[in-house]
Amino acid sequence: MKKSRLENYINEIKLHEGKVLSVFITCGFPSPDGFEELVLSLFDAGADMIELGVPFSDPIADGSVIQFSSQQALSQGINLERTLLIAEKIKSQSDKPIILMGYANPFLSYGVSELAKSIKEIGIDGIIVPDVPIEEYDDFFEDNFNEVDTILLVSPTTPTERVIEIGNKSSGFVYCVSVKGITGKQHIEQKNSIEYVRGLRHILKNKNILVGFGISDEQTAYKFSGVSDGVIIGSAVIKSILNSNGTYKETLDFVKRIKNKISNY
Amino acid sequence: MITQKTYRQPDSAGKFGKYGGKYVPETLITPLLELEKAYNSIKDDEDFNFQLANLNKNYTGRPTPLTYAERVTNHFSKAKVYFKREDLCHTGAHKINNVLGQILLAKRIGKKRIIAETGAGQHGVATATACAKFGLQCVVYMGESDIERQKPNVFRMKLLGAEVVPVSSGSKTLKDATNEAIRDWVTNVEDTHYIIGSVVGPHPYPMIVRDFQSIIGRETKEQIFLEEQRLPDYLVACVGGGSNAIGFFYPFMDDKTKKIGIEAAGYGLNINKHCATLTLGREGIFQGMKTYLLQNTDGQVNEVHSISAGLDYPGVGPEHSLLKDNGLVEYYSITDEEALYAVKLVSELEGIIPALETAHALAYLNYLLPKTSKDEIVIVNISGRGDKDLNTIINYFNPK
Numbered sequence: 113m114k115k116s117r118l119e120n121y122i123n124e125i126k127l128h129e130g131k132v133l134s135v136f137i138t139c140g141f142p143s144p145d146g147f148e149e150l151v152l153s154l155f156d157a158g159a160d161m162i163e164l165g166v167p168f169s170d171p172i173a174d175g176s177v178i179q180f181s182s183q184q185a186l187s188q189g190i191n192l193e194r195t196l197l198i199a200e201k202i203k204s205q206s207d208k209p210i211i212l213m214g215y216a217n218p219f220l221s222y223g224v225s226e227l228a229k230s231i232k233e234i235g236i237d238g239i240i241v242p243d244v245p246i247e248e249y250d251d252f253f254e255d256n257f258n259e260v261d262t263i264l265l266v267s268p269t270t271p272t273e274r275v276i277e278i279g280n281k282s283s284g285f286v287y288c289v290s291v292k293g294i295t296g297k298q299h300i301e302q303k304n305s306i307e308y309v310r311g312l313r314h315i316l317k318n319k320n321i322l323v324g325f326g327i328s329d330e331q332t333a334y335k336f337s338g339v340s341d342g343v344i345i346g347s348a349v350i351k352s353i354l355n356s357n358g359t360y361k362e363t364l365d366f367v368k369r370i371k372n373k374i375s376n377y
Numbered sequence: 378m379i380t381q382k383t384y385r386q387p388d389s390a391g392k393f394g395k396y397g398g399k400y401v402p403e404t405l406i407t408p409l410l411e412l413e414k415a416y417n418s419i420k421d422d423e424d425f426n427f428q429l430a431n432l433n434k435n436y437t438g439r440p441t442p443l444t445y446a447e448r449v450t451n452h453f454s455k456a457k458v459y460f461k462r463e464d465l466c467h468t469g470a471h472k473i474n475n476v477l478g479q480i481l482l483a484k485r486i487g488k489k490r491i492i493a494e495t496g497a498g499q500h501g502v503a504t505a506t507a508c509a510k511f512g513l514q515c516v517v518y519m520g521e522s523d524i525e526r527q528k529p530n531v532f533r534m535k536l537l538g539a540e541v542v543p544v545s546s547g548s549k550t551l552k553d554a555t556n557e558a559i560r561d562w563v564t565n566v567e568d569t570h571y572i573i574g575s576v577v578g579p580h581p582y583p584m585i586v587r588d589f590q591s592i593i594g595r596e597t598k599e600q601i602f603l604e605e606q607r608l609p610d611y612l613v614a615c616v617g618g619g620s621n622a623i624g625f626f627y628p629f630m631d632d633k634t635k636k637i638g639i640e641a642a643g644y645g646l647n648i649n650k651h652c653a654t655l656t657l658g659r660e661g662i663f664q665g666m667k668t669y670l671l672q673n674t675d676g677q678v679n680e681v682h683s684i685s686a687g688l689d690y691p692g693v694g695p696e697h698s699l700l701k702d703n704g705l706v707e708y709y710s711i712t713d714e715e716a717l718y719a720v721k722l723v724s725e726l727e728g729i730i731p732a733l734e735t736a737h738a739l740a741y742l743n744y745l746l747p748k749t750s751k752d753e754i755v756i757v758n759i760s761g762r763g764d765k766d767l768n769t770i771i772n773y774f775n776p777k
Contacts (some may be wrong), residue, residue, distance in 0.1 A: 169547065169677040170663065172559045173402040179546060191675035216400055216662040221676025243400045243662065247390065251398070267404040269566060278403075292404055293564040 118161075118209055118237050118261045118284035122320045122341060125160055131374040132342025133158055133333075134322055135349055135367060136213065138165040138181035139198055140190035142353055148201045150360060154349075155208050157364040158371025162202075163240065163344065166195050166214030173242045175296030177347040177354075192218045192227075200234045209237040211263065211284075216243050216252060228256035238263050238284045246274075246281055263287050268308050275315050285320040287344070288312055290327070290336065296347030297326040302335060310339040330373040337374040345370065384630035384705075386696060391580020394702065396695035399579040401559075401665045408566050413581040415486045420588065425481060432477045433592065436510070437467045439474075441593075443600035443756070448726040453742065456610065456749035459756045461597050463621065464731065470761030471593060471621045472503040476572055478589035480507045483570035490514045490569040494558040496523055496551030496617070497687035497734065498530025499761055500574030505539035515539040518557045520550040523686045530765050548680040551617075551690045555664055575618025576694035579665030583694050590624025597756060598628050605754060611745065613637045614758040615738040616708065617652070617688035619697045621760035626706060635707070637745070638697065639737045641683035642710035650682040653710040654693040655701045661692075668695040684713035684769060685733035687761075715740040717773050720763060732761035733769065 125132050135154050140147055151162055167182035167190055174182070192214070199210050212231065219227055219241065231239065238261030244252045246264065253262060261284030266275050269292060279286055290305045291297055309323055323336040324344030333343045345367075352363040387393045391413075399409055419425040433439040442465065446458040463471035476493075483491060491513050495501030501517040508515035517534055521543045524531050534541050547553040555578075562571040576583040576590070594612075601609050612629060614622035616638040626636045643651035651657070654669050661670030663678060671679040671691040683689040700706040711719075716733055719740035724730045731739060738757050749755065763770070 170552065170556050172556050172664065173563065175560075186677060191677075193675075217670070217672065217678070218676035220660070220662055221672065221674070242402050243665070245399060245401065245403055245406050247399050247406070251395075265403045267402070269404050269407040271407060274407075289402075289404060292566055294560050297564070 116261050116283050119320060121209055122285060126341060129375050130377045131337040132160045132322060133367070133371045133374060134161045134163055134342065134344040135159040136163040136165055136344060136346030137349060138167055138178065138185050139195040140167070140185040140188055141181040141350065142184065144188055144190060144194070148198060148205070151202050152206055153360065153364055154367055155206055157367040159367055160342070161209040161211060163211045163213045163346070164195060164199055166192050166212060166218055168215040168218055171215060173294055175294045175347060177296045177350050181350045192222045196230050196234060199236055203235050211238040211240060212236055213240040216241050224252065224254065225256045228260065231260050237261060240265070240287060246278055249281060265289055266312065268292050268305070272315055275312060279316045279319050282319070285322050285341065286316055288321050288323045288340065289325045290323050291325055293325065295325055302332065306335055306339055309336060313339055330369050333370045334373045337377055343374065382631055386699065387580065387584055391584065393583070393696045393699040396667050396698040397580055397583060398667050399665060400662045400667065401579045402563060404563050404566060405579070409579055409581065411486060415482060416581055416585050419482065419485055428481055429478055433474070437473050437477065438465065439592065440596045440600070441465050443597060443604065446727050449723065449742070452726060453746035455746045455751060456753035456755045458742065459601065459609070459754065460727070460729065460759045461593060461625065461756055462759050463593060464729065464735070464759045464762035468499070468503045468506050469764065470499040470503070470732065471590060471624065472500040472574055473506065474592055474624065475574065475586045475589040475620060476500070476503040476507045479570070479572045479585065480511055480513070483513070483572070484511065486570065488568060488570035490516070490565065491572055492516045492518070492558050492561050492569055493572045493574060494518045494551065494554040495574060496520070496554065496689055497685065497732070498523065498527040498534065498765060499687060501539070501541070502530050502533050502537070504572050505534040505537035508539065509537045516542060516561065518542050518544050518554040518561070520544045520548070520554045522549040523551065523554070526769055527686055527765055528768065550686065552664070552678065552692070559664065575620040576623050576696060577618040577664060577666060577692060583666065583696055586620050587623045587627055587696065590620050591627040593621065593624040593758060594626060594628035597625065601754070601756065608632050608634050609756045610749070610753040611635045611637060611755040612758070613639065613738045613741055613745065613755060615639050615688060615734050615760060616655070616693060616697060617641070617690050617734060618692070619694040621758055623694060623696055625758040630705065636705065637741065638706050638708045639741045640708060640710040641685060641688035641737055642712040643682040643684070645712055646710060651710065652681045652683045652688050652690060654691060655697060655708040656710050663692045666692070666695045668698045669693055669701065684716065685737065687732070687734040688737065709741060709744070711737040711740040715743070717770065720770055729759065730763035731759055732763045733766045735760045
């Protein structure tokens with residue numbers, strides 16, 4: 113097993129503050145100017161970790177909100193190289209975890225072993241590649257990520273034996289996709305989804321589970337954190353940034369409210 | 378289904394050498410495994426093959442003819458040229474071969490709703506047609522640019538009862554329609570089967586689509602033996618995703634017949650507005666597969682161009698990537714302009730108006746034929762007919 117900083121970090125939060133809040137944000141969105149400050153203020157508002165999205169031209173698992181933010185970021189010249197530079201700057205000012213999240217191709221193009229080296233140097237805590245399932249894990253990561261957490265996803269279509277297999281391979285935590293569908297889904301059938309996550313809790317006894325996709329408000333976050341170790345919000349944050357004109361006050365308040373709500377568990 | 382004696386692809390993990398695989402979100406893995414299992418259980422099933430053969434014969438109108446292109450042959454005065462006439466399939470292109478197979482498969486696994494992506498509209502029309510015949514709900518994703526340039530096919534799909542969903546993201550063409558279809562599938566995976574129109578996407582699609590399309594090559598082989606009592610020297614086909622080409626080549630993979638795939642060079646290879654994936658792309662991961670990909674240095678997928686909507690795609694089927702690397706197929710490219718003149722030439726000489734996609738393969742005869750001799754045989758796969766392209770062709774030759 114990898115010795116996982118993320119796992120220890122999550123366990124630590126669970127001991128003192130209840131549940132974990134992870135915030136996804138597309139790197140360089142809404143603008144590369146002031147982006148590091150935005151991330152730092154998200155930390156201050158209550159984000160326990162940041163999933164830094166590497167924009168990709170063809171994000172097949174994402175809904176329109178994250179698609180839009182990726183396009184914005186790309187058109188402002190954000191690529192993997194700049195994402196790593198930005199991560200480095202954030203890391204120099206905060207020791208809260210940063211996880212790189214992105215589709216396989218920009219990573220492949222950069223060179224996966226090169227990437228592993230950069231990630232280690234910068235101190236990035238983990239990586240999530242949603243289009244690399246366990247079938248392709250060894251081909252894609254090879255032996256390069258032995259010291260960095262590789263977080264894998266389970267979804268409502270994943271059968272039990274496979275959940276166990278993924279749980280064994282995933283390090284840091286297991287990313288639980290709450291619904292069949294893409295990010296930013298509006299109307300999720302909460303009852304079924306919560307039952308499904310509750311089921312996962314029993315299968316993955318020794319793993320931390322964070323729930324993402326479709327967590328759009330405090331109530332949903334609260335309900336899902338009740339059956340897991342925390343929640344991931346992405347589209348809702350990006351939407352809020354889009355609606356806020358220049359100041360991020362509402363966005364930061366939103367993050368604060370969610371963190372407060374789930375800390376009650 | 379036939380399998381080749383020495384050429385066997387993909388492996389059990391769905392890899393064609395290092396290409397192919399299943400690079401998809403976790404939600405799609407289980408449906409892909411189910412699909413693979415279902416396909417493996419029916420592909421040698423007598424009932425299934427009887428049903429499909431019956432549809433191919435009595436609905437599509439197979440076998441399609443192998444036409445001796447006498448005046449094209451005389452035009453070059455070199456090798457004898459034959460056309461495999463997929464343009465005569467019901468709905469006007471080879472796409473129906475794959476769709477009928479997959480519709481039967483979808484019925485087997487109990488899916489009631491069918492989705493598809495389309496570029497030129499031929500795959501969308503074929504899917505809408507088969508859904509009408511089998512009484513299934515049909516949703517077709519199509520890029521807004523393609524809707525504009527392939528209007529007749531949009532009307533056809535609607536008339537056939539399909540819902541055509543315009544896609545406005547990215548370059549508004551085939552790749553974006555495919556992204557949107559994948560997103561739909563991830564969301565509605567329980568009751569929906571996604572009929573991919575080419576030998577692209579995650580395993581098992583490239584294999585399934587190839588197998589259903591390989592009827593083109595099987596018939597060609599029989600027909601040329603009957604006509605000439607020997608194998609052809611050359612097979613030529615256009616390559617976008619590459620389904621007509623693979624279907625045409627596959628039964629000849631163990632033979633010494635030279636196989637040539639023609640990509641779209643768009644405005645020209647030197648101005649970066651083309652779809653010559655195998656010529657100028659490099660290894661990438663895109664829409665579920667590892668394959669050659671037209672991308673920038675950051676690994677972002679390029680916005681590509683071809684006058685033919687069916688070839689306007691930055692990726693290519695993973696099997697073609699392997700065949701390019703191991704040299705079993707040669708790949709070249711043809712510009713928009715060359716393709717347009719080939720439409721004209723073949724229309725005038727043979728009374729056949731080919732699709733703009735097909736015209737890329739036909740235009741390559743200008744390069745290939747001079748190098749051949751009179752005792753050689755070339756067969757071009759006429760993958761589709763050109764009615765859908767009349768607007769584009771008229772606008773080019775008679776600009777307003």
